[in-house]
Amino acid sequence: MKVLLIGPIEVTDKMYFAPPLGIHRMGSFLRRQGIETRVVDPAIEPIPDSEDFDIIGYSVLGTSVDRSIEHARGIKRRKGQKIVFGGYEATFNYEYIIDQAHADAVVLGEGEYPLLHMAQHAEHGPYPGIVNARDGRILDMTPAEALSVDQFRRVTLDLEYDQIPFPAYWEKNETKIGADFKAVETRVIRLYLKNRCAFKCNFCSSANFYKAACGGKQPRVTTIEPARVAKLISQLVATFPDVRTFFFQDDEIFTPNEYIMDLCREIMKRPELAHIKYFCQGRIDQIPADLLPLLKESGFTKLILGIENFSANILRELSPMKARKMEKYSERISSILSHGIVPFLNIILTSPGATLEDVL
Template identity: 20%
Template sequence: MLVFLIHIRDPQFYAVPADGRAKNGNLRIMGFPPIGIMSLSAVLKRAGHECVMFDQANLETPNQVIIEQIRIRRPQLVGLSFLSTTSYPYAKILARQIRAVDSKVKVAVGGAFATLNAQLVKMQCSEVDFVCRGDGEQLILDLLEQLDNPAAVAGLTWTRDGQVVTNPDRAIERNLDQWPFPDRESLALDFIESMPLDVPAVLSMDRFTTMQASRGCPQHCVFCDIPSFNQGKWRSRSHQHVLAEFKHLKEQGYGAVYFVDDHFLLQPKRIEAICNGLIDSGPTIHWGCEGRVDSVAAHLYPLMAKANCRTVMFGIESGSQKVLDRIEKDQTLKEVETAVTNAKRAGIEIVHGFFVVGSPGETVADLRATFDFAARLPLDTFNFNRLCVYRGTPLWNEYIRRNLVDEDRDWFKFFKCSEIDSSCLPGEVINRERSAGFRRIFRYKLLHYPLQTIRLLRRFTRFMPIRDVVHLILKPFLGQRSGPTAAETLSRTVEHAELKDSAAALTQVSDAMFERALAELQAARALVRPGS
């Protein structure tokens, strides 16, 4: 059968075209590859099906091109893959466009948001035939075998005789080694590794991709839906299978890999085996990962550095123990300090810290303590995002009990906590303190970590104009009068706090208004499409 797989992205966070094309002719962009549809494509092709992939980050295949290909080629199944609440409106609009051009094609959606809201999605979006819950590899194979009568397909939500049917859950698959490596070569895009900063800070121009060595996280932070999606389970591939994929990627010319595991730093013996295998194989790909500061694998940082681990990202969240306890992070400030310090001492080139601001119960003193804590840590990079709440998280359930959100009316929406929770600081206070906090961090880093800062900036100057690097240093001290640089303007599609804030509002407008705005955005994007 012919299957189309489409990766839905929020246009605010589209990857940015990066310095022309790769040697193979592919458009090069910054951002993360759509590993979900790439994995499904490999599974489908191994089973003998034909698969065509599209990524909405590709300016050369806008929606109208995708729709026209569906009209011409008439696939039996079109799968829409997306992760978040903010991508759901775009998936709904595309599903309607697909249905308008082909009334017979089956349309399926999958991903974390669809899994956690399957019945509600099916009820709201009639153009979607199937909502796929959980892991998709075996599910999509079973669905193609029983496309006209999917009653026996576990993990599927669909409609029969006008009634929504929820088939039994699919058993959690622990044997992840059975699946082929993702189909990275069939998508006409090359990806470039960049940092999650407020500028498009490229780490290298090497061919970049992502890898998933495990799924799930056993922790239960109040703002995270990962435990719900994975039923609280953590599963991993064997170190042999991971090493085989590294070899495969090296043969394909990749130079940088980032693990998208929710918590890579589990099972020390497995991590040790991966690192030793990479060292034994000789010069290998640079790689990065993220994990918790209380990881039992912290003693392996030196080995990871020796195995070409360049980047480690920690979810630090706050510099106030009171706030950490409130969001049930289950870590201490001492553990944060120890993890960051040890990672740097081990030779990890870039240690990044994720922080949230605007948590329930957070005071101005807590917020200032967070920025001061971040300044003192030997972090190379960092970002501070407003805490938001969405369905599937423990915080959402708390807000239901407190009558701050309505389960029936708000299930598909995305709220900044500070807008609906009176125990949070007002938004204007958060923004003011965040601006002041950035100035203190930059000042402290330049005075107390000059060599570390110079090394990082030197890396950035390899791929950014020097004037933008200088502006990066001076911007916090210049106020609003200076305006953004060209690089900062582009970076808003990569990582920008203001756009992340506004993403919440986009989930709360009517579909008609949203569709009009999207049409205007697509028209504007067409003006900058390569070759136009």
């Protein structure tokens, strides 16, 4: 059994290139189960001839789904060869993909165990997290089961980072952005420390991902322990000595506050990490004043923050909790800047209920 996992097929002139960690995590998991698996990112390498693979899997985003469908439709399938789609867009839009790509299956939610099941069973019936199809028609759909705490931690920590060509991405970004761009901005390794955000913002695909995959259910929020994260960072610095920054790309890392504080302390215990910088993202209303000095001391230089909007009307529509706290936004931004940390603000410009006054 041979599996090919293909990252999002996006436009080649996008601003920033980074490896698709989701399919690398699945590839690492499958290889540990004895399944020969190759992971390909079309952004940095050509897609190989599909004839040699038994399962061809596409990870798709909203911006890439149609290109992946086009590629899948161009494959001349041999008998027994399966076309599978997965990822965010596939979970929310599996009917469209099955209709357009004539895929044999769509994976809902986390893909490790559904893919393993398909690799181990040439003929399979209903299974959690799999939409089976034939000739553009759905045969059956079984809601996914989210990874348990132990499963999430195992597949996350077992990711074979040394198999990911990070230097190729750094070189591509530095060529694209310019040689004078700071290495701290380009020589970055992204990490995910949580399975999901604890909040339930109605506009957020991340908040609704598990609900869409698992039939409306939400798993408990699961994290990688701070000490293990710091150890992993040290290992990655040893493996990739040119790395300058780690980006914790979880949607919300500041909750609970004890978690990020413990992570900062664990990082500072390791002298080999003294030169490393960190980016993260989260909610501005979840940053207590006593966290900022700790973030600064441990090497955090940028916080990507979900402001969403400065209009109370739009905020009430998007996230009522944020609307109640918006009067403190300016004060919090000033406090972040005073600690020498750069805040990047994510703004949603408008909403279905917005008025012209809200936008202006």
